Amino acid sequence: MVNGSRKNSSKLQGGSTPVNEQNAPGRVGDVRRRNLSLVMDSIARTGDAKPSRAQLAAGTGLTKAAVSSLVADLVESGLVSEVGLYRDGERGRPGQGLELSARRGVVGMEINVDYLAAGLVDLGGNLRFHSTVESRNRGLAPEKVMERLGGLAAEAIAAAAAADISILGGGLAVPGLVDEQRNLVLSAPNLHWEHEALNPQNLLEGAPLGVRLSNEANSAALGELWYGAGQSDFLYVSGEVGVGGGVIIGSELYTGPGGSAGELGHIVVHPDGPACSCGGAGCLETFAGQEAIFEAAGIPEGSLGGRTELLLAALAAREPQATQAVHDAGRYLGVALASSARLMDIEAVVLGGHFAVLAEWLRPALLSSLDHYAPGLLDPSNLTVSNLEHSGTLLGAAGQVIRSVIESPFEFLLASKLA
Amino acid sequence: MVNGSRKNSSKLQGGSTPVNEQNAPGRVGDVRRRNLSLVMDSIARTGDAKPSRAQLAAGTGLTKAAVSSLVADLVESGLVSEVGLYRDGERGRPGQGLELSARRGVVGMEINVDYLAAGLVDLGGNLRFHSTVESRNRGLAPEKVMERLGGLAAEAIAAAAAADISILGGGLAVPGLVDEQRNLVLSAPNLHWEHEALNPQNLLEGAPLGVRLSNEANSAALGELWYGAGQSDFLYVSGEVGVGGGVIIGSELYTGPGGSAGELGHIVVHPDGPACSCGGAGCLETFAGQEAIFEAAGIPEGSLGGRTELLLAALAAREPQATQAVHDAGRYLGVALASSARLMDIEAVVLGGHFAVLAEWLRPALLSSLDHYAPGLLDPSNLTVSNLEHSGTLLGAAGQVIRSVIESPFEFLLASKLA
DNA sequence: CCATATAGTTCAGATTGAAAACTAATTGGA
DNA sequence: TCCAATTAGTTTTCAATCTGAACTATATGG
Known part of the structure; x- marks a missing residue:
């Protein structure tokens, strides 16, 4: 018997509540639910262009009548606001620009x-x-x-x-x-x-x-997906104190059945590697975590002036130990990314946190590592660095x-x- | 600007055409599209129980009237057939059992x-x-x-x-x-x-x-998902000549943006491992592919009687070289599965192909490897073996x-x- | 100042499910 | 034997909502 089911929304969660419940029956009112969302999304997507009702109708495939009715509801609720007349320079009556409310x-x-x-x-x-x-x-x-x-x-x-x-x-x-x-x-x-x-x-x-x-x-x-460098499919690598990751598939966050997907820091990059705080061994974090990099670079804890700043200074001065430490981190990050790309067919990576800071020195080692373990799989131009920083x-x-x-x-x- | 989008159906494909197009407007007729599918799915899911219209109404949340109308269309098209009266042993008019057409x-x-x-x-x-x-x-x-x-x-x-x-x-x-x-x-x-x-x-x-x-x-x-041992989320490991994988998330196949997800065989399990036919190095396939196992077990190509049969015989005779070969394969498969589980939050694995045949000897090494690299992440009872074989x-x-x-x-x- | 063009609204018509009343078929007990 | 109770399924009426076409509103340009 075939017993597959519709997509369960708990696995991929781009927003919170999905428009339609898992296996709920379709009701006539669902059509409006969906179209309200479609119009909102269309306005959000158009962004600074402040579309008119007519443009929304053209963009969504709905009739002008339907869009007018939908927009009326959204404006009444305060979610959408009209922002003055819109002029294309062409002839004809100008439209009312619409935007997601700034209030x-x-x-x-x-x-x-x-x-x-x-x-x-x-x-x-x-x-x-x-x-x-x-x-x-x-x-x-x-x-x-x-x-x-x-x-x-x-x-x-x-x-x-x-x-x-x-x-x-x-x-x-x-x-x-x-x-x-x-x-x-x-x-x-x-x-x-x-x-x-x-x-x-x-x-x-x-x-x-x-x-x-x-x-x-x-x-x-x-954040990268909606406001930054992210495309519709990518892996975000977060190098804070730990090494974390966020997987975006089809413009939605993939969290896995248990909600803990994307644990890039605990991918095994060396089967004979040291024990990790997670209980496992040979994890990426033991090679490329902040602590591991500082230690390998010979920058002790509690150093005056901040460990990150000292590391950057050492790198700028081409100090061999620091250079080697970052090179090794890049190599192992490459192993983890090669495996991730193979498993999930990931075609783009965005580096954030510590890795964004170190990107200049990390990138060459990372790219050569990727080329060694998974040649041709990830185009170098798809390995980008976050420009949003902490925000x-x-x-x-x-x-x-x-x-x-x-x-x-x-x-x-x-x-x-x-x- | 927020520009996320609805789930793109090309990433997760359980069937082929989704009920709704990516960003198409909702029309009144979509409701019927959805409910026809809901009823079909409900009949498929109920399987051998051959539900009546009344039971479908209760199960789907639709009214009896709606279900009657939907079923009428499905029966007329030949997709669904009535299979005699249904009796609960209770009082009242018996229902007409329904099933997906056996014709x-x-x-x-x-x-x-x-x-x-x-x-x-x-x-x-x-x-x-x-x-x-x-x-x-x-x-x-x-x-x-x-x-x-x-x-x-x-x-x-x-x-x-x-x-x-x-x-x-x-x-x-x-x-x-x-x-x-x-x-x-x-x-x-x-x-x-x-x-x-x-x-x-x-x-x-x-x-x-x-x-x-x-x-x-x-x-x-x-096949495992619909007819075999699969749950709604699992990783299927296919040990044919190559080592492949299929990822099921939320009862749908995850193929990735480019369609090549699940390449378990080319996860890097040892950074100093040998070159692989894929152009990379240290891939699982070089340690746990059929060829690699036969070679490590000392069973040359073209052996009389079939290499698989010879390997099984050697294992049954507790021959050290064969035992070690399978043990090593299990260990490296464990590395790959530990990494996969961490990255995708996979909680269940189904072994197929060659690995199913070798399961008896492979499983102990695999479990101890998983315990070493990702303790507690994958419950041993969730590591199962396919029972569908080639079908x-x-x-x-x-x-x-x-x-x-x-x-x-x-x-x-x-x-x-x-x- | 009017022809033309574009934006937006109004209204009839079609589709569809909900709700409720109705018909159909069966069991069990008087 | 026959009728009350029970459950299955159908018919009817109603409301929601979109489409399509006609209509109103507002601009440009000669």
Whole structure:
């Protein structure tokens, strides 16, 4: 018997709620759900061009009548706004330009090992406010960290009030495995957190969509997809204290059945390699993690002036030990990427975090390694470096909430009508 | 700007045509498309239980009225048939049992390195006829091979005629990378085929859905999913002459943006390993491919009695060299699976082909290797062995066509109404 | 100032599922 | 034997929503 099933949305999650439930029956009303989303998405995609209703009709394949009706609902709910007349220079009546409202926003937040950040992103994807503070969070109690983050969130809320932006929800990225439904950090080894309950909803009281917890590498990957260098399919490599990864397939995040896909740092790159903190052995992280690189480069912990800065200086001075350390890291990263590319048919890679900083010195070794292990598989021009830096994670965290509105505006309309 | 997009169906392909196009507008008629598919799928899933209309209504969430109307269309087209009265032992009017028609079938075919096979599968997934012949296809011209396969296909067609089964289409699995749209074998190294145009449509003239080309490992994986040991998420490992893999995510085949995902055989398992035929180095195939195992076990090519049989005999006799060879293969397969599990969050593995035959001796080394490189990641009970043997590939190849009918019955209805 | 062109709205018509009332077929007990 | 109860399936009415065509609104250019 054939018992395959429709795609289960928990595996690939580009936004949150899918337009259609897994195996729900189609109802006449679903058509409108879908078309509302189609129009929202079309406006988002067109971006700065501020399309008119007529252009949307042409772009989506819907009739002008249908688009008018859909846009009316979206404008009434405040998700979309008209921004003056649009003129093509041609003859005829000018259209009303449409955009995702600049007066609805989402707060993006990030907890990392040595800093906290918060920002305000409007529906159009513009970063309207951004604030970062250093904070040595490793080993700190989650309550303490959340308290500090609350201060940053308050700044973002104040900025929103000042700009007359109403906050729909928030996204919070954490360097660890999370259970989004239950607001749990299952495991964040670099923070020394295991199974901690956060209460992110407290950060943004009254926001209709609440606060959505997410993984740092995954959010950064989504940030690249929506606001940065990402194409529709790529692997984002996050070199923070650990080595993480985010897999984007068909413009959606692939999280795997258990939600922990993309663990690039624990791919085995040498069968006789040393034990890893994950319990395994020969993992990429033991060769290319920040700690491993610093150690191989001979830059001890607690060095004055910052280990990253010292490493960069040593590289600039062509110091052999540092050069070799980064070269080796690049080689092993190449092994991991070659294997990943073969397994998942990945054709593009975006380097972020530490690897972005070291890219200049890392890239040659990485490319020659890729050429050795998987010649011709990954075009060098598809190996790019993130240009969003720290705001990528923030944008991605907020973007997930924005994306959920774009994918399910109907649900949002309903909620706002009831309120 | 947020510019993510709806899931592109070319990345995950469980069947062929998705119910909805990528970014097409929702029309009122789409609702029926979806519900026709929902009902078909529901009947397929219920399988031998032969559900009544009332049970389908309860199962799908549709009203009895809607189900009646949908079933009427499906019965009229011949895709679904009523199979007598259904009795629960309870009171009340008995329902009409429904099943996917046993009088519509799909021909599954397979070209492999040393054999050809064809079979007839009805819409309900029953293998109604099956025939395999040995054929040393390596290096043979595609035309010659297709001619031989034509003989097998004719047998299947005759069997269909005898059983009064009308053939809707066919599936042909090949051990290589294929371009399904253009009926091309892009690369099948073990057949020594590169960029060969097949004409599979000639095998089944007049079949309304044509013949669909597919990759052997992928079809075997789908066969396991639909008819065998597969769950909704697993990695199928195909140990034929090469080492291949098929990735099933959320009950759909993951093929990657370029269509070549799952190349488990070319994951790097040792950075200092020997050169591989793929141009890379240290690939799993150089350690765990059939050739590598035979060689390490000291069983020369052309041995009398068959290399596999000699290997099994040596293993049964606990001969050290053979035992060590299989142990090493298991160890390296463990490395590849550990990396795969980490990257894709894979929680289950099904061993097929050569690995299924060797499973008894391979499994201990494989499990201890997994425990060493990724402890706790993959539960031993989730490492299973295929029990479909060679018919898995055949069932998968045919199943893809069956699945496409289940997912898009409306298109089929249209076509059959025009004819 | 009017012909032309483009934007957007209004309204009749078609498709479709929900809900409810109805018909059909069976069991079990009076 | 026959009728009440029960379950299956159909018919009818209604609401949602898109299409298509006709219509109104607003601009340009000669």
